Amino acid sequence: MTIKHYALPIGGELMETGAALDVYDKYRGRVIATVAVADRRTVDLAVAAASRAFETIRLSPYERFSILKRTSELLLREKKALAELITAETGKPIADSLTEVERTAQTVEISAEEAKRIHGEGVPVESAPGAENRMAFTIRVPIGVVCAITPFNVPLNLAAHKIAPALAAGNAVVVKPASATPLSAIRLAQLMEEAGLPKGLLNVVVGSGETVGSWLAQDPRIGLYTFTGSPEVGRRLKQDTGLRNVLLELGSNSAVIVHEDADLELAADLCAAKSFANAGQVCISVQRIYVHDRVWEPFVGLLAEKTKALIAGDPYDASTQVGPMISEKEAIRAERWIKEAESAGATIECGGIRNGSVLQPTILTGVDDAMKVVCEEIFAPVVGLMKYRDLDGCIAAVNRSRYGLQAGIFTRNAEAAFRAARELRVGGVIINDASQFRADQMPYGGVKESGWGKEGPKYAIREMTEERIVVWNLGT
Structure with a gap:
């Protein structure tokens, strides 16, 4: 060569x-x-x-x-x-x-x-x-x-x-x-x-x-x-x-809200695609998903099913959807954060396996704000899921982050959508899509850190x- x-x-x-x-x-x-x-x-x-x-x-x-x-x-x-x-x-x-x-x-x-x-x-x-x-x-x-x-x-x-x-x-x-x-x-x-x-x-x-x-x-x-x-x-x-x-x-550590009236199939499709695209190395990658407790089990099942179907590996293969991270060093760091979260009580629903610089798309449940996989920007194909019961509390949880680039909400309720648009402290709110949506002509930028x-x-x-x-x- x-x-x-x-x-x-x-x-x-x-x-x-x-x-x-x-x-x-x-x-x-x-x-x-x-x-x-x-x-x-x-x-x-x-x-x-x-x-x-x-x-x-x-x-x-x-x-x-x-x-x-x-x-x-x-x-x-x-x-x-x-x-x-x-x-x-x-x-x-x-x-x-x-x-x-x-x-x-x-x-x-x-x-x-x-x-x-x-x-x-x-x-x-x-x-x-x-x-x-x-x-x-x-x-x-x-x-x-x-x-x-x-x-x-x-x-x-x-x-x-x-x-x-x-x-x-x-x-x-x-x-x-x-x-x-x-x-x-x-x-x-x-x-x-x-x-x-x-x-x-x-x-x-x-x-x-x-x-x-x-x-x-x-x-x-x-x-x-x-x-x-x-x-x-x-x-x-x-x-x-x-x-x-x-x-x-x-x-950022971008958040997505899956409300109780969400189209779960749509939400799972888009969250699977936009949590792990570019091996999660996008500033607006989905990192935190807040799921209403009424739809927790079906959504987790759907997201895990779609995530397991993703093909990770050789980026030169046209069928590959998740390639390697930028370096093995960064993949090792992300793997360490996953293990730290697991030791603190999180559950690995799928993924968590590393082969060199390729980290399998990973879903964690049972995470909380104190874990690095939630409060820091992981910049890796890792997403953490948390339950919520009321939208006010969920918005407050999203806003506790020191970051504020973009967030998403899946809902059929216009009032809930507009409340999220008004109250989420981020630069962009994406409704019925994941946080990782960007059209190149739109204004793009964040608040806070x-x-x-x-x-x-x-x-x-x-x-x-x-x-x-x-x-x-x-x-x-």
């Missing part, structure tokens, strides 16, 4: 640094590529290239649209090769990787369309005494250099969710992909260059958060940071960046631009 080497796209050139990291096939465990690792000088050059490009290149909204639209088309042209790349570097089942490429193309296309829709609004200052002869309006202007720090679990689409809106808004970008999965972001940068993106507007640096991430956080030339990762790293990033803007998506700020192209562009008031004195 030929091991490909990737240099870093910086300032329109491919830069070598003298150091490289190995990228592994997460299922087969062998090296598939090497990538240049950025040193401090490389990071400085990347930010300088972005700053220079932002100051000297003025693309019209239609030019931004055209480049992004062409990128979307190129993504679909490369769908098979990109999906194979994603599966290799993440372990995601090939069917899911194909879907990720399609969604990435949609994210970029939506961003292209939004590039033509950035606008301000009129402000009626003339209604203020003494300002009768003035007219005012706002405009939205790009922030400048955007630093995008992306996670390993959805390496192409989540990179696109940061890069494409930033470019659509007229900014320049420095992106630092996760070291475990840097290949997708580098390939995206290559496709954008092929689509006509001018040199320097998109730059890629690879390295650890302790070094490359820290250097980026300290660079005053960067105007905004958009980060997806853990609350601990997000908190440190916010502290290091001071008064500059930061968008944070910091994960799940972060702040919104993704989704339209909403990200709003975050990545500044509102400026313009007041015109019309004379006397």
